[in-house]
Amino acid sequence: MRLDKIIARSRIIDLRSQTLESALEELLDVCIARFPDLKREAILKGLLARESSMTTYLGLGVALPHVRVKTSRRYILAIGRSRSGMRHQGAMSGERVHLIVMLIAGDSARDTLQVLASIGRLVREQELVDSFVNAPDLDTLYERLLGGFGGMRPIQAQQNRVNRLMFRQAEHVARGAGCSATMVFGDTFIGGVETDMLRPKLKTILVTRNPIEVDEAEGRFADTIQVRSFSSQRLAQLRSALLVALTRGIIGFKDRICCIGGITGSNQFDTIVVADIEREFQTLLAGPATDLLPEDVKPEVLERVLAVATELAVEGREGRPVGCLFVVGDTKTVEEYTKPLVLNPFYGYKEEDRNILNPFMDETIKEFSSIDGAFVIRGDGVVESAGSLIQANGNGITLPSGLGSRHAAAAGISVSANCIAIAVSSSTAVVTLFRRGVMLPLTEKRR
Numbered sequence: 001m002r003l004d005k006i007i008a009r010s011r012i013i014d015l016r017s018q019t020l021e022s023a024l025e026e027l028l029d030v031c032i033a034r035f036p037d038l039k040r041e042a043i044l045k046g047l048l049a050r051e052s053s054m055t056t057y058l059g060l061g062v063a064l065p066h067v068r069v070k071t072s073r074r075y076i077l078a079i080g081r082s083r084s085g086m087r088h089q090g091a092m093s094g095e096r097v098h099l100i101v102m103l104i105a106g107d108s109a110r111d112t113l114q115v116l117a118s119i120g121r122l123v124r125e126q127e128l129v130d131s132f133v134n135a136p137d138l139d140t141l142y143e144r145l146l147g148g149f150g151g152m153r154p155i156q157a158q159q160n161r162v163n164r165l166m167f168r169q170a171e172h173v174a175r176g177a178g179c180s181a182t183m184v185f186g187d188t189f190i191g192g193v194e195t196d197m198l199r200p201k202l203k204t205i206l207v208t209r210n211p212i213e214v215d216e217a218e219g220r221f222a223d224t225i226q227v228r229s230f231s232s233q234r235l236a237q238l239r240s241a242l243l244v245a246l247t248r249g250i251i252g253f254k255d256r257i258c259c260i261g262g263i264t265g266s267n268q269f270d271t272i273v274v275a276d277i278e279r280e281f282q283t284l285l286a287g288p289a290t291d292l293l294p295e296d297v298k299p300e301v302l303e304r305v306l307a308v309a310t311e312l313a314v315e316g317r318e319g320r321p322v323g324c325l326f327v328v329g330d331t332k333t334v335e336e337y338t339k340p341l342v343l344n345p346f347y348g349y350k351e352e353d354r355n356i357l358n359p360f361m362d363e364t365i366k367e368f369s370s371i372d373g374a375f376v377i378r379g380d381g382v383v384e385s386a387g388s389l390i391q392a393n394g395n396g397i398t399l400p401s402g403l404g405s406r407h408a409a410a411a412g413i414s415v416s417a418n419c420i421a422i423a424v425s426s427s428t429a430v431v432t433l434f435r436r437g438v439m440l441p442l443t444e445k446r447r
Helices: 020-034 040-053 112-122 126-133 138-150 161-176 238-248 299-315 331-335 361-368 405-416
Strands: 012-014 057-059 066-069 075-086 097-106 181-185 204-208 223-226 256-261 271-276 324-328 338-340 374-377 383-390 420-424 431-435 438-441
Touching: 012 020, 012 138, 020 040, 020 075, 020 097, 040 066, 066 112, 075 126, 075 138, 097 112, 097 126, 112 138, 126 138, 161 181, 161 256, 161 271, 181 238, 204 238, 223 238, 238 271, 238 299, 238 438, 299 324, 299 361, 299 420, 299 431, 324 383, 324 405, 331 374, 361 383, 383 405, 405 420, 405 431, 405 438
Parallel strands: 012 075, 066 097, 181 204, 181 256, 204 223, 324 374
Antiparallel strands: 075 097, 256 271, 324 420, 338 383, 374 383, 420 431, 431 438
């Protein structure tokens, strides 16, 4: 859903409190002033109970407390700013919370995790968070929040003749090559591509690392795909973006896509590439083309796992490369080929709290990535275990030289179960997807 639709100026305040509980009470006051039927004590109790079981601190001085209650409204959002900051038990030593985004979800809301994930991705940009905290007044803060949450915040790109010419030529190439769509790599422009620069006549897909929701009224892009960029090279997100588009059903195996982009942050289109989907993914076509995504795996879950895996490949942990393995889907079969190497750190937690779509799981997953063994994840995103030894038989599968036991296990389990395995190499930081024993590198070897 569009986050800007649930922002109200009356529920954006400057906090006076120095503790989280008092701050939540302030935010509840402005919510109850508008919706007097809300049960203050019950909501506060629920917020604090969640805080005691799992921190809602996201980092960068932002906390995202949330609770589900019985109400006819889907969502109520209240936002509090503290210029001086306050302590939070989930924050690192010395860090202070400057922005509290409180979400109250109705019990009928079915996409709460997706809403939390959207907010979580947005406030992971330091520049954007700083602009919120340093807004001179609440009216300006409201405008910045409205723009940021609505995806209307791209910095004005260089709208020169070359960019317009390149885009027109890309559409000309797309028509001549029989392409079904044009794919624009928005990270070419600092802050995102300015939609007024583009007036597409063909179906156009935006690829970006930023959580931008394109204004539906503009109608510039048919779809938006968020993919983390692995490097500053031209079209570095290409293969991952095509894979996500395939799993979502935006494009098909028989399609041809015209891609246009440039060096990240250069503000200049300089590359046009025609990608033949069937040729690009021919190694995965051993089975039915529609079988790329296991039937029990939601596309958004695969996207989130890919995002976390890529972040681990890019960032590592504490400056060191981290190798890990994710097995997604068909968990009943997968469990027949696994045994625990350590006590399961996810045992006993509610499914919502250990769902990889939950933004608070990002740091948890990354922290446990250093444990030997694999993450086993259900198709709906619930993390069943970490530190699992994969014992699937990989006999008959030939892998390129230099790949070790992690990739062999990924290949083996992808044959033994109807799942997808994603491996991150600790030596090269390459993210590789395995399906039916076939490997598909999604990123390049780091230089």
